[in-house]
Amino acid sequence: MSTPDSVDVYFKAFTARAKNALALANLEARRLNHDFVGTEHLLLGLLDEDTGVAARAIKTLGVDRQAVRAEIEKLVSVGPAPIGIAELPLTPRVKKAIELADNEARIFGHKQIDAEHLLLGLTREPSGVAAMALRNLGIDPNTLQREAFKIHLALFTIVERAVRPVRASTPRKRKMRQELLSHLSAIYEEERANQGDPGIALQAAATRFGDVAQLSRELDRSVSLKERIACNLERRFGWRSPETAARFMFRLAVQLLVIIAVPVFVIAGLTVICLGMKYGLWWDRSVSIAIRPVAALWLFIPTDTFLLGLLYFKLRDALCGAVWARKSLPKAALYDVLIALVVLGSGIGFVALAEWDLSRALQSLSAYSAGAVVAAIFYAFYAGVVGPAEIADTIWASLDIGGQTQISRSS
Amino acid sequence: MDQIDGDKLRGHLEMLILAALRPGDAHGLEILRRLEERGCGLLRLKEGSLYPALYRLEAAGKVKAVWEKEPHGRRGARRRIYQLTKSGARQLDQDRGEFQEFVTVIGGILGAAI
Numbered sequence: 178m179s180t181p182d183s184v185d186v187y188f189k190a191f192t193a194r195a196k197n198a199l200a201l202a203n204l205e206a207r208r209l210n211h212d213f214v215g216t217e218h219l220l221l222g223l224l225d226e227d228t229g230v231a232a233r234a235i236k237t238l239g240v241d242r243q244a245v246r247a248e249i250e251k252l253v254s255v256g257p258a259p260i261g262i263a264e265l266p267l268t269p270r271v272k273k274a275i276e277l278a279d280n281e282a283r284i285f286g287h288k289q290i291d292a293e294h295l296l297l298g299l300t301r302e303p304s305g306v307a308a309m310a311l312r313n314l315g316i317d318p319n320t321l322q323r324e325a326f327k328i329h330l331a332l333f334t335i336v337e338r339a340v341r342p343v344r345a346s347t348p349r350k351r352k353m354r355q356e357l358l359s360h361l362s363a364i365y366e367e368e369r370a371n372q373g374d375p376g377i378a379l380q381a382a383a384t385r386f387g388d389v390a391q392l393s394r395e396l397d398r399s400v401s402l403k404e405r406i407a408c409n410l411e412r413r414f415g416w417r418s419p420e421t422a423a424r425f426m427f428r429l430a431v432q433l434l435v436i437i438a439v440p441v442f443v444i445a446g447l448t449v450i451c452l453g454m455k456y457g458l459w460w461d462r463s464v465s466i467a468i469r470p471v472a473a474l475w476l477f478i479p480t481d482t483f484l485l486g487l488l489y490f491k492l493r494d495a496l497c498g499a500v501w502a503r504k505s506l507p508k509a510a511l512y513d514v515l516i517a518l519v520v521l522g523s524g525i526g527f528v529a530l531a532e533w534d535l536s537r538a539l540q541s542l543s544a545y546s547a548g549a550v551v552a553a554i555f556y557a558f559y560a561g562v563v564g565p566a567e568i569a570d571t572i573w574a575s576l577d578i579g580g581q582t583q584i585s586r587s588s
Numbered sequence: 589m590d591q592i593d594g595d596k597l598r599g600h601l602e603m604l605i606l607a608a609l610r611p612g613d614a615h616g617l618e619i620l621r622r623l624e625e626r627g628c629g630l631l632r633l634k635e636g637s638l639y640p641a642l643y644r645l646e647a648a649g650k651v652k653a654v655w656e657k658e659p660h661g662r663r664g665a666r667r668r669i670y671q672l673t674k675s676g677a678r679q680l681d682q683d684r685g686e687f688q689e690f691v692t693v694i695g696g697i698l699g700a701a702i
Contacts, residue, residue, distance in 0.1 A: 288666075339636065352668070357639060359667045360616050364635065387634025395640035401647045 190279070194230070194292040198222040206265050210256030215268045216305030217249045223296055231296045234325040240314050248310040270305045274298035280498045283565060293325045328375050332361050332382075338389040338578050345400045346407035347415070347570055353396060354573060361386055418574040426486035430479040441475045444468075470531040477530075481523050485556075488516045493560040499568045509557070517553035521545050601633070601641045603687070606650060606672060606680040613671040615656070616642070642670060650676035 191199070199214075202222030206214045223231035224242050232242050267275075275290070278298030282290045299307045300318035311321070323330070336357045340350050364385055368378035386392075400408075414432065416425045448467045491502075492512035498504030524545035528538035608614070608622040616638055623633070645651045653668040672680070 353639070353643075355666055356616065356668055357636065360635065360639075363617055385635050387636040389636075392634070392636040392640070395637055396643070399640040399643040399647070 190290055192289045192291045194226060194228060195290050195295055198226045198231075198292050198295060201225045203265055207260055209250075209253065210259055211253075212256065212260050212265060213268050214265045214271055215253075216270050216274055216299055216302060216307035217253060217310065219271055219274065219295065220299055220307035220310070221246060221249065223292055223299075226292055228292070230292050230325060234296070234321060235316065237324050238316055238320060240316060244314060245310060248313055249306065252306050252310055252313075270302055274302045274305065274307075277301045280504060283498075293329075296325055297322055328365070328379060331379055332358060332365060333573070333576060334578050335383055335386065335389060336361060337573055337576050339392045339396060341574070341578065342393050343396045343400065344408045345397075345404040346411060349400070349404050349407075351566065351570060416571075418571075422490035423487055426483045426490075429486065430483035433482055434475070434479040437475055437478055441471050444471050469533060470527075473527050473530040477523055477527050481519065484519050485516060488512050488519065489556055489560065492516065492556060493564040493567065496557070496560050497564040497568055500572060509560075513553045513557050516556050517549040520552040521549040524548060600687075601637070602645055602650075603680070603683040605638070605641055605645060606676055606683070609651065609670060609672045609676070610680065613669050615667040615669050617667075619670065645676065646670075648675075649673060650679050 198219070199222060202214050202218040205221040205225070206212075206218040209218075211218070220231075224235070224245060226232075235242070235245065275295070275298060278290050278294040281297050282288075282294045287294070299305065300311060300321055302308055308318070311318070336354055339357060340353050343350060343353070345353075361382060365378055365382040368381040368385075369375060372378045372381065414429060420428070445468050448464055452464050452467075492509055494502035495505045495509035495512060525535075525538045525542070528541070529535045532538065604623060605619060608619045608626075611622070614622065616635075619642075620633070620635055620638060642651065642653075646653055650673060651670050652673050653670050656667050656669050
């Protein structure tokens with residue numbers, strides 16, 4: 178998304194708290210007679226905000242609101258005169274911080290940008306005044322993140338403890354996670370409205386929710402046979418935490434190599450036998466003609482699986498942005514081009530190997546190129562549509578929930 | 589029913605859910621609220637346990653669930669809205685009938701024992 182200049186356009190994407198923080202940031206900027214809203218004003222706005230998520234997180238790390246304000250005023254100078262224009266523009270750094278906040282929100286699966294995400298976006302933008310001020314005060318961005326998202330993480334952990342051991346397919350578990358998280362968050366908010374203190378509210382909500390081990394068993398019993406089968410297939414061939422993409426695709430490629438080997442050798446063997454019976458010798462040119470395409474398939478399918486699979490993950494992460502990879506459209510484009518090249522190369526290579534004739538293969542270059550382009554478009558589209566959900570699944574699966582009860586043997 | 593654990597309420601939970609959905613579609617929290625209002629607050633159900641029951645009903649085709657269109661609340665967590673299917677409505681009527689018979693018979697025996 179291209180970030181616009183003024184604040185108004187964000188309103189739909191922001192929660193009420195985030196909107197408040199931005200409005201307060203505006204006021205802070207005026208107070209310093211600045212004609213722009215920079216990261217430092219946004220930080221002050223977040224600290225001023227009523228429900229005090231940012232203030233509380235920073236206080237827990239041992240730093241006072243006033244200290245932050247003092248540090249910022251040390252780093253910037255007050256402007257010459259009060260500003261007349263109604264809506265102050267945002268600096269490029271603030272826009273960047275908001276983009277980072279948007280990314281974080283989507284990774285957590287939240288539809289709107291909240292104050293915590295903005296705080297995170299600010300700390301992730303290292304060259305801004307806000308980040309400088311926090312660094313000068315000895316606040317580590319990662320620690321601040323963990324503190325601000327403590328409750329989120331706790332809720333996630335409870336849900337994941339219930340869902341992870343369930344033997345169902347990933348899409349089914351995704352539904353369970355979302356639904357249970359939604360419910361748990363709602364009752365947490367209810368308790369919070371009654372109690373005030375987040376820690377106590379969390380306890381109350383967890384108690385109401387029920388024992389996770391018990392819930393896990395009940396969820397497992399509610400799973401249909403179809404899901405069980407899908408789960409077993411996934412366990413065998415799907416991604417297993419905490420594999421890297423490269424390791425996963427390598428494993429898959431090897432599995433395919435082994436699986437395809439069976440029909441390949443059967444076909445090769447039968448061909449040799451049949452031709453041997455027909456012509457009396459066991460090796461003939463026609464044998465190699467028959468076997469070549471099959472051998473080529475055996476070579477290309479696992480190799481392509483590995484290359485295209487790996488490139489797909491790189492493309493997806495660059496396109497959607499993930500915790501472990503920054504969103505980068507240029508990189509995504511690069512990976513997409515590489516995908517096209519691999520498809521093109523595979524097409525030519527396969528025919529060349531099967532026919533044992535490179536020039537014949539090159540004759541249909543335009544057809545393969547068209548195929549390569551279609552493949553690249555398909556991959557990009559797929560990554561864009563399914564990517565965010567896949568990335569969220571990976572984050573859930575990688576969550577450290579400590580000492581999980583296992584229903585079944587495997588991971 | 590397939591209940592292995594002998595909890596009294598849980599055995600009837602699916603029937604209660606169907607009854608709670610009769611007045612209209614609802615998401616999980618709302619179903620619980622309706623059950624509480626109608627007096628089930630006495631039996632404290634662990635809220636999470638609602639969902640396995642809903643999933644079983646869904647697998648059996650008694651209820652259908654759709655994701656709601658607008659995100660709810662400031663965190664924008666999506667919820668699924670459950671509705672009774674025709675099969676579910678029939679099941680509810682059947683269950684109601686069976687339960688009433690059950691109550692009549694057992695009640696008669698208990699009454700006569702005084």
